[in-house]
Ligand SMILES: O=C(O)C1=C[C@@H](OP(=O)(O)O)[C@@H](O)[C@H](O)C1
């Protein structure tokens with residue numbers, strides 16, 4: 078898509094219903110495919126990351142039907158692990174929520190697979206997951222650089238027993254192991270070796286597994302015990318809640334330039350850790366109101382904060398651009414793994430914030446942003462990172478036009494982002 082220039086914006090007001098959660102959509106699709114029974118998925122996200130998982134399921138012989146708007150999906154579960162006769166390549170784009178869980182799931186059952194993706198996926202680590210799977214007997218080969226996709230997997234089944242996994246780079250490795258564990262040959266105890274980042278995503282995993290009939294004994298996120306040789310069972314109908322990371326941009330718009338913005342689809346009943354983003358806005362001075370199914374934010378006098386956002390790494394990027402409008406500096410700490418996501422997000426955020434005129438300190442695992450009286454007009458490079466495109470749209474609440482160079486990259490998780498953003502904002506020129 079061509080570049081998009083946002084003229085200076087004055088206000089944000091209104092209501093938004095947020096599309097389905099990426100994290101939930103891809104977990105539910107995978108477990109629905111493995112489960113016994115038919116699953117009706119309601120409010121599935123329609124985006125690139127979900128399309129990659131659906132394409133993989135098609136190749137793996139999982140029958141499903143999709144509504145014309147791609148938000149309702151009925152999956153006929155296999156009731157067992159994937160079994161395919163011919164070698165195949167699966168292209169998983171840059172979807173971590175497809176690459177990591179499928180790496181574990183394809184060790185089960187029968188088959189010979191190549192797991193491929195875009196160039197950036199080949200720079201995103203997967204070694205800690207492969208190491209854990211190999212302890213359980215998996216046959217996985219690196220086809221490129223050691224520790225990174227592309228991978229070749231020959232299914233061998235997973236043994237069970239006791240396995241250690243590192244969680245200091247990505248929680249998705251533990252998620253992947255957890256979701257495959259019930260189909261292992263024996264009971265499995267997973268021991269988390271060292272720190273576990275992005276911990277609330279593990280709650281999403283355990284919640285979805287429970288909906289498909291599998292309970293996990295969680296010993297304070299340090300050990301997980303799962304019975305082997307189980308079958309996932311379809312819950313019948315399952316509703317995907319709105320995406321809490323996608324909600325962050327609208328909530329921040331309310332905090333910076335409300336009016337009031339209400340986001341439907343997430344709330345106190347949500348399982349996603351990123352709903353805690355609203356607490357950071359409240360800490361900065363915005364007025365936040367909750368119900369079970371919506372969150373509303375009204376503008377307040379925003380102050381800078383010094384916060385550890387390891388638990389909400391995706392929504393944390395939205396705090397970085399919100400910080401431009403606060404009084405006093407904002408420090409976002411303990412986000413080292415920003416460096417191994419869609420791009421090196423610590424470096425990219427620092428570079429793009431500086432283009433607006435902000436004074437920024439980039440640390441190894443933190444960023445400090447000084448707010449600005451006046452923002453400079455800038456062309457924002459997106460680095461093929463949907464969240465950079467989305468969080469920098471907030472810069473248009475300064476007094477200068479902001480050009481997003483590749484707005485189409487929001488398709489990874491939110492193809493209609495800019496149309497939705499426009500629906501709640503008013504240009505300064507017409508205010
Ligand atoms: O499990 C998930 O659905 C996700 C976990 C997080 O990744 P890390 O655990 O790598 O931080 C998050 O950034 C990603 O967008 C989605």
Ligand SMILES: C=C(OP(=O)(O)O)C(=O)O
Nearest residue numbers: 171172173174391418419
């Ligand atoms: C890190 C992200 O994606 P992925 O699921 O590919 O890890 C993200 O959406 O910000």
